[in-house]
Amino acid sequence: MRIVFMGTPAFAVPPLDALARAGHEIAAVVAQPDRPAGRGQALREPATKAWAREHGVPVLQPVKVRDGSLARELAQLRPDLLAVAAYGRILGRDLLELAPHGALNVHGSLLPKYRGAAPIQWAIAEGEAETGVSIMQMDEGLDTGDVLLQRVLPIGPDDTSETLAPRLAALGGEALVAALALLAAGELVPVRQDGTRATLARILEKEDGRVDWTVRARRIRDRLRAFTPWPGATTTLEGRSVKLLEVVEDPAAAAAAPDAPGAAAVVPGRGVAVRCGEGTALLVTRLQPEGKPPQAAVDFANGLRRRTFTFGT
Structure with missing residues (x-):
């Protein structure tokens, strides 16, 4: 498939790399703008931007994503699908409906548990013995779309967010590739989330x-x-x-x-x-x-x- 990938931090790199290794065409990578980081507050590029530069893939870093300009620019690339992993912005309907297969998200929890920005941290904080990844068909809600595929991962007794995140990211790449293979074969079965079981993984303070x-x-x-x-x-x-x-x-x-x-x-x-x-x-x-x-x-x-x-x- 021809894919526009939207993701920003290190968590997004394994899913992006998995798509490329599986033979999908990455038409562009969309990441958040470079941000000041470290003691010197020098600008630091997103991890996905570094991957794109190494692989010769165009990068877009829009400041705004809901004013229509990004959707118009991406429409010119004619993607089959938008793949999203930890992009960090809420997408509007213009982006969600831009590609024939819509937008699929790699989320680091077993939805509907831990919807939101920090699912890895809150799963550990709440003493969960396992977590996983969900491949979700995105809608305009906060991680409320239909679940297409899930993979489970145990949480070790000594795991921290720092040790668990890379394993979840790798699993997310595998799950995304598997979901796209099922999608191409017409074998994906969307499962509506039970909102009564949802928990919120809010941004950490x-x-x-x-x-x-x-x-x-x-x-x-x-x-x-x-x-x-x-x-x-x-x-x-x-x-x-x-x-x-x-x-x-x-x-x-x-x-x-x-x-x-x-x-x-x-x-x-x-x-x-x-x-x-x-x-x-x-x-x-x-x-x-x-x-x-x-x-x-x-x-x-x-x-x-x-x-x-x-x-x-």
């Missing part, structure tokens, strides 16, 4: 990373994994921020931690035991105090010169 020591230890650990690398899991000590980097659920932590949520005690040679909600506890093994490099929690506690202290809630 910095405040999501604040640790609430009154909830169970497992939930705190799940959120730390989900929000790695951003916004992380952050608490406070004596008015200064402390970022948790590694925590484990350990029986020794439950025995050593004081009773109040956030109260901590040093476990010699192991880390810092912190009391969480409902009698649970976590052993913090690595952390990063504000303005300092990452360090072992034991070293951090030794620097405080006391065995017990209390993190903020």
Whole structure:
């Protein structure tokens, strides 16, 4: 098929590459504009733009996508299909209906669960044991279109958003290629989503990373994994921020931690035991105090010169 691909970050590259390797013609790549990034705030190009440049594919980076100009430009390319993966913009009807086969989206969850911008993070944060990808026929709603194909992927107990995303992206590429083969054979069966089972995976905010020591230890650990690398899991000590980097659920932590949520005690040679909600506890093994490099929690506690202290809630 002749395809216009719309996607921006690294998550979109495996589906784009899979289409090309499967023999589909990529007529153009549409990505968001270059954005400032890093300490120097130098402009950084999207990952899909870098792929397109390496493969000699034209790139479009429109500032606006709902004023009709992008649809007019893409119509001249006469694509059979728009393939979308993490483009980051809501498409209007002019784009959704531009190609004979419409627009297919690679979404990083098992719809209707986790509709929205951060499905990978929220699946981990909510303690899911598995997630997956959905190939969806796009409509004007937020991930509400008919599901064409799904693939399931387990979430490992130590997975973070950073480790899970590349696996989901690769699976998304495989699923997209499989869906297009079924589409060409007339064998795709659209399945309407049950909106009553839908959950929202909203955009992450910095405040999501604040640790609430009154909830169970497992939930705190799940959120730390989900929000790695951003916004992380952050608490406070004596008015200064402390970022948790590694925590484990350990029986020794439950025995050593004081009773109040956030109260901590040093476990010699192991880390810092912190009391969480409902009698649970976590052993913090690595952390990063504000303005300092990452360090072992034991070293951090030794620097405080006391065995017990209390993190903020």
